Amino acid sequence: MDHFLYKNGSLHAEDVALSEIAASVGTPFYCYSSATLARHYQLFKEALDPLPNMVCFAIKSLSNVAVLKLLGDLGAGMDVVSGGEYLRAKAAGVPGDRIVFSGVGKTRAEMRLALEGGIRQFNVESEPEMRALSDVAASMGVVAPITIRVNPDVDARTHEKIATGKSENKFGIPIARAREVYAEAARLPGLDVVGIDVHIGSQLVELEPFEQAYLKVADLTAVLRADGHNIRRLDLGGGLGIPYTRSNEAPPLPLDYGALIKRTVGHLGCEIEIEPGRLIAGNAGVLVSTVIYVKNGEGRDFLILDAAMNDLVRPSMYGAHHDIVAVQEPAAAAPSQGFDVVGPVCETGDTFAKARELPLLAEGDLVAFRSAGAYGAVMASEYNTRPLIPEVLVRDDHFAVIRARPSFDEILKRDNIPEWL
Ligand code: LLP
Numbered sequence: 001m002d003h004f005l006y007k008n009g010s011l012h013a014e015d016v017a018l019s020e021i022a023a024s025v026g027t028p029f030y031c032y033s034s035a036t037l038a039r040h041y042q043l044f045k046e047a048l049d050p051l052p053n054m055v056c057f058a059i060k061s062l063s064n065v066a067v068l069k070l071l072g073d074l075g076a077g078m079d080v081v082s083g084g085e086y087l088r089a090k091a092a093g094v095p096g097d098r099i100v101f102s103g104v105g106k107t108r109a110e111m112r113l114a115l116e117g118g119i120r121q122f123n124v125e126s127e128p129e130m131r132a133l134s135d136v137a138a139s140m141g142v143v144a145p146i147t148i149r150v151n152p153d154v155d156a157r158t159h160e161k162i163a164t165g166k167s168e169n170k171f172g173i174p175i176a177r178a179r180e181v182y183a184e185a186a187r188l189p190g191l192d193v194v195g196i197d198v199h200i201g202s203q204l205v206e207l208e209p210f211e212q213a214y215l216k217v218a219d220l221t222a223v224l225r226a227d228g229h230n231i232r233r234l235d236l237g238g239g240l241g242i243p244y245t246r247s248n249e250a251p252p253l254p255l256d257y258g259a260l261i262k263r264t265v266g267h268l269g270c271e272i273e274i275e276p277g278r279l280i281a282g283n284a285g286v287l288v289s290t291v292i293y294v295k296n297g298e299g300r301d302f303l304i305l306d307a308a309m310n311d312l313v314r315p316s317m318y319g320a321h322h323d324i325v326a327v328q329e330p331a332a333a334a335p336s337q338g339f340d341v342v343g344p345v346c347e348t349g350d351t352f353a354k355a356r357e358l359p360l361l362a363e364g365d366l367v368a369f370r371s372a373g374a375y376g377a378v379m380a381s382e383y384n385t386r387p388l389i390p391e392v393l394v395r396d397d398h399f400a401v402i403r404a405r406p407s408f409d410e411i412l413k414r415d416n417i418p419e420w421l
Helices: 018-025 034-048 065-073 083-091 108-117 127-140 175-187 208-226 254-268 278-284 314-318 408-413
Strands: 004-007 010-013 029-033 053-058 077-080 099-101 121-124 144-151 191-197 233-235 271-274 285-297 300-305 324-326 336-342 351-359 366-369 391-395 398-403
Touching: 010 018, 010 029, 018 029, 018 285, 018 366, 018 391, 029 034, 029 278, 034 053, 034 065, 034 254, 034 271, 034 278, 034 391, 053 278, 065 077, 065 083, 065 391, 065 398, 077 083, 083 099, 083 108, 099 108, 108 127, 121 127, 121 191, 121 233, 127 144, 127 175, 127 191, 144 175, 144 208, 144 233, 175 191, 175 208, 191 208, 208 254, 254 271, 278 285, 300 351, 314 351, 324 351
Parallel strands: 029 391, 053 077, 053 271, 077 099, 099 121, 121 144, 144 191, 191 233, 233 271, 300 336
Antiparallel strands: 004 010, 029 285, 285 300, 285 366, 324 366, 336 351, 391 398
């Protein structure tokens, strides 16, 4: 459920008309609903309670500091994958003991940053990383809490670019080698082994792969405890999928996912962490854009928008589907036609949709891409020197620009012409 609905014939975010925001900030822009973000976070909390748990929002999906503050104020933890994301979490007021640090390539500088600022745990992904972290922590006279990410060799049955739990992926250590790696970790002076971490992929639309992975983690917990490790925390990753099309079969709900967690690992007495990103942010955001031209091509009509692949890369990168709707609600019996929906960027890949059935849109009309809150703004670039587009947050009947559109001056100032040119 989200809070983007037609009211009085016009698409609203909560109680604010998207057309009003467009008139104020210009298009294209991202718009997020506070109520949807909060609700999705609460759904995960309710699904895990009464197990001791922490829902750590995967910042990579939507990293605006205002959004992080909104979730952090509700009690959310944060899952970060870089020093930059760590600093975003801190800037949002999230204490270090609610921040987990994931990622295969943490640098020593990033480790130091997190150890200085406070960290709940590092999710370590390899033996070299484990040794580096122990060195860094020992050199600072502290001990780093860690889990080790195991790769359970489970097929997440999702897009190959976002599956992470197969043995051929770069993530984690093979679960078959876990005992020896944990044994070494326990011997390293700068580490405190607190638990196990697993994440098998993103946009999972069935629960079975999670079940396979979590059962393996439950078995491993028993084995590692028998080896003498004090396994007291399980980080089960993110990955629960969202409906991108209204016709699609609905993916499992957080409540069912929570029940699965309770069934597979709930009896172990461990604190449970999860790292959802997409399910919290995805349907909490839309991308609003204006039709620049309607161009009649050979056997097809192009809807040329002012948004492009640099603003929302998912369709061209993964062939992802985003529903596109007219901001002014079309009449029930209004005629429609198939459009190829494209942006102004100079490559054919800048195509959002082909032969998409839409109302008869015209120059100047507003459209909204649904489900664009996660992996939208965060993956944007300035390709074609198109400024990063603004982000707007709505709460009830008011909105604020939470990231402004940079001016061309600001963009050009970042480049430097050396004096010897
Ligand atoms: N934890 C870890 C260790 C991750 O790598 C990820 C996502 C998450 C949590 C959050 O997963 P989520 O709940 O959002 O599925 N850019 C792609 C998605 C990449 C996901 C990367 N890792 C897309 O646009 O579909």
